[in-house]
Amino acid sequence: MIGLIVQNAWTQLRRDRAAQLLAFVVPIAFFSIFAIIFGGGGTRMNGTSRVAVAVVDEDGSEKSRALVEALKGDSALRVVTTRAVRSGESAAREPLTRATAEQMVKNGEVPAALVLPAGVGASIGSFNTAGAKALVLHDPSDPVAGRTVGGLLQRAALRAAAAGGGFFGVQARDADEMMPLRFEQRAVLGEKRDSPMVAFYAASIAVMFIMFSAAGAGGALIEETESGTLERVLTSGLGMTGLLLGKWIYLTTLACVQVAVMFVWGMLVFKLPLLQHLAGFIVMTVCTSAAAAAFGLVLATLSRTRQQLAGLANLIVLSLNALGGSMFPRFMMSDALQRVSLIGFNAWALDGYLKVFWREAPLSALGPQVAAILGFTVLFLVLARRLARRWEAA
Amino acid sequence: MAVLEIRDARKSFGTTLALDGLSLALGEGELLGLLGPNGAGKTTLIRAIAGRVRLNGGTISLYGHTLEPEKPRRDLGVVPQENALYPLLSARENLETFGKLNGIDGKHLRERIAWALEWSGLADRATSLVRTFSGGMKRRLNLACGVLHEPKLVLLDEPTVGVDPQSRESIYDMLGALRARGTSLLLTTHYLEEAEARCERIVIIDHGRAVAAGTLVELVEQAGLSGRRVRLSLDRAAAKAPTGFALGDDAGTLTATITDVVHELPGLLARVQAEGLAVRDLEVRTASLQAVFLKLTGKELRE
Numbered sequence A: 001m002i003g004l005i006v007q008n009a010w011t012q013l014r015r016d017r018a019a020q021l022l023a024f025v026v027p028i029a030f031f032s033i034f035a036i037i038f039g040g041g042g043t044r045m046n047g048t049s050r051v052a053v054a055v056v057d058e059d060g061s062e063k064s065r066a067l068v069e070a071l072k073g074d075s076a077l078r079v080v081t082t083r084a085v086r087s088g089e090s091a092a093r094e095p096l097t098r099a100t101a102e103q104m105v106k107n108g109e110v111p112a113a114l115v116l117p118a119g120v121g122a123s124i125g126s127f128n129t130a131g132a133k134a135l136v137l138h139d140p141s142d143p144v145a146g147r148t149v150g151g152l153l154q155r156a157a158l159r160a161a162a163a164g165g166g167f168f169g170v171q172a173r174d175a176d177e178m179m180p181l182r183f184e185q186r187a188v189l190g191e192k193r194d195s196p197m198v199a200f201y202a203a204s205i206a207v208m209f210i211m212f213s214a215a216g217a218g219g220a221l222i223e224e225t226e227s228g229t230l231e232r233v234l235t236s237g238l239g240m241t242g243l244l245l246g247k248w249i250y251l252t253t254l255a256c257v258q259v260a261v262m263f264v265w266g267m268l269v270f271k272l273p274l275l276q277h278l279a280g281f282i283v284m285t286v287c288t289s290a291a292a293a294a295f296g297l298v299l300a301t302l303s304r305t306r307q308q309l310a311g312l313a314n315l316i317v318l319s320l321n322a323l324g325g326s327m328f329p330r331f332m333m334s335d336a337l338q339r340v341s342l343i344g345f346n347a348w349a350l351d352g353y354l355k356v357f358w359r360e361a362p363l364s365a366l367g368p369q370v371a372a373i374l375g376f377t378v379l380f381l382v383l384a385r386r387l388a389r390r391w392e393a394a
Numbered sequence B: 001m002a003v004l005e006i007r008d009a010r011k012s013f014g015t016t017l018a019l020d021g022l023s024l025a026l027g028e029g030e031l032l033g034l035l036g037p038n039g040a041g042k043t044t045l046i047r048a049i050a051g052r053v054r055l056n057g058g059t060i061s062l063y064g065h066t067l068e069p070e071k072p073r074r075d076l077g078v079v080p081q082e083n084a085l086y087p088l089l090s091a092r093e094n095l096e097t098f099g100k101l102n103g104i105d106g107k108h109l110r111e112r113i114a115w116a117l118e119w120s121g122l123a124d125r126a127t128s129l130v131r132t133f134s135g136g137m138k139r140r141l142n143l144a145c146g147v148l149h150e151p152k153l154v155l156l157d158e159p160t161v162g163v164d165p166q167s168r169e170s171i172y173d174m175l176g177a178l179r180a181r182g183t184s185l186l187l188t189t190h191y192l193e194e195a196e197a198r199c200e201r202i203v204i205i206d207h208g209r210a211v212a213a214g215t216l217v218e219l220v221e222q223a224g225l226s227g228r229r230v231r232l233s234l235d236r237a238a239a240k241a242p243t244g245f246a247l248g249d250d251a252g253t254l255t256a257t258i259t260d261v262v263h264e265l266p267g268l269l270a271r272v273q274a275e276g277l278a279v280r281d282l283e284v285r286t287a288s289l290q291a292v293f294l295k296l297t298g299k300e301l302r303e
Helices: A002-015 A017-038 A062-072 A098-107 A145-163 A196-218 A220-227 A229-235 A240-270 A275-302 A306-324 A335-343 A345-357 A363-391 B042-049 B091-101 B106-119 B135-147 B165-180 B192-198 B216-222 B261-274 B289-297
Strands: A051-057 A077-080 A082-087 A090-095 A112-116 A134-138 A183-187 B004-013 B016-026 B031-035 B057-062 B076-079 B153-157 B184-188 B201-206 B209-214 B228-234 B253-258 B279-286
Touching (some): A002 A017, A112 A145, A134 A145, A145 A183, A196 A345, A220 A306, A240 A275, B031 B192, B135 B165, B165 B184, B165 B192, B216 B289
Antiparallel strands (some): B004 B057
């Protein structure tokens, strides 16, 4: 009898393609996606991608120039010393200053900047604790970049010192003196906050949460099909377009309220600076909710049953969020993967929230993110409408 | 003028022919029953009238106006076989929703909801959530949602399926009240007794065509089953059937068809006696809809 139960279950599984997909294909897809992002080819920790660092040489000495050259020659770093400026019709490049380098870190263009102040050349390889120190400016949302730059700076300084006659015969008294170039680190973002990382993770969780939530709520459409209310509604004067728009507006407002509740909780309990960034928060939340709602409708119109919807939502939402930076910051990924991740609206949404809460960017800076997210929204709505044709008159 | 007129309706789904030149007409205030075995095309026809199926050929007219698919049909009410209701809304909220979707609002809607709650016997449960309702209550509300906007024609797809006899009776009372107001009704049912007892006319459809239409008497004639069926139960098995009888399967019953009970029945009984058989029980009746249905479609109609 027990054997019969086992046989029966296997027979049913063999005849249910959706269940087979969930049982065998989804785990493989998950494994592959996560392996790419967190494993071999996706992150820059494995050496396939270099840490970008803005370098400002205020000293201009022979040794400091040698240091910059040594840094440029390091395969783990991508050294940026100039930036583009527009003068009239033509584009030109100008050397970075301490202020422009700091702004690049704040804008998220590079995760760290290295400033070599005047007199630092004399300090390289001198083991003089009273000498000038290098300054590493970093974005604390990228915990690796600042330390990587600091470490690689030592290697470059050793090379620069060796090339210039070196530091032989020096008696080191402590570990600090063994450093060929001492440096200090300063976070250029989040330094005024009590718990700066909360703002970073609140956005990550909010975006992933409303994607799951919209996918689940979109399942109401499937329930209406099963209960017959969809048929009844379509028999009335309301067409499929009207029905989908109604559902979309509901899902959008629901997602807005959910995110607002989450951020208010974050403000009250974790000191999330919501009120200081209210306008940006509203813009990003409305846009992201609209896209998530339309995305939920696509999944609902694509699925025939609740079970299919659940499987599809798990696969797509988790994959997009792994790729889009909710689980693992995008800036830690390789450049190629960072570009690929922009196929998901959630990556744009996360960038937008980070601009608001982390980089304290003005509203006007949200233009690219808002445009991309609204573009995704229109695309999803059109797709959902096309998929919903199966419910129209046959 | 006919309220509803269907002419030569044709519809295929892939290689399956669902409607094959079906025609029928429904008069003002009439209750027309649509009977057919599973897969005969009943639901396709109902969905085509409701605008949810596009015909490949033929026309459907309501009061002389040809209906287009997916266009609003204000004169039409549809009561689906499933209880198409929102379980987490109350009876009143469900009525409000479907009333507004069908174009009524404001004071008129409030008046209609009050009428519908009274009509369906749910006035005391107006604010209760539908998920707490019994099957019969849901059926009645399902019906009320379909007629709230005062349609002139109501399509009912198996309106009494799965409900107890008492609820079934109250549903037919509700339908009677609608007819008294002049509403025309077209219903599909699996219950032959219901169709026989409640419908003025019956259309039997099979393989997407109307194979017979008319009152029960007309259908009996069309099926060639006119006359009275005589069934005798014997006290023992008969070796052979007397002249004019057919022997039943168990040889303990005899059946015959006669047209004049008074003049033919005594002769039949005399022949039975002459064979030395005794009659234990006697039944005389007209051909049932069941027999007509079986004769015309070659199939039993089961739920």
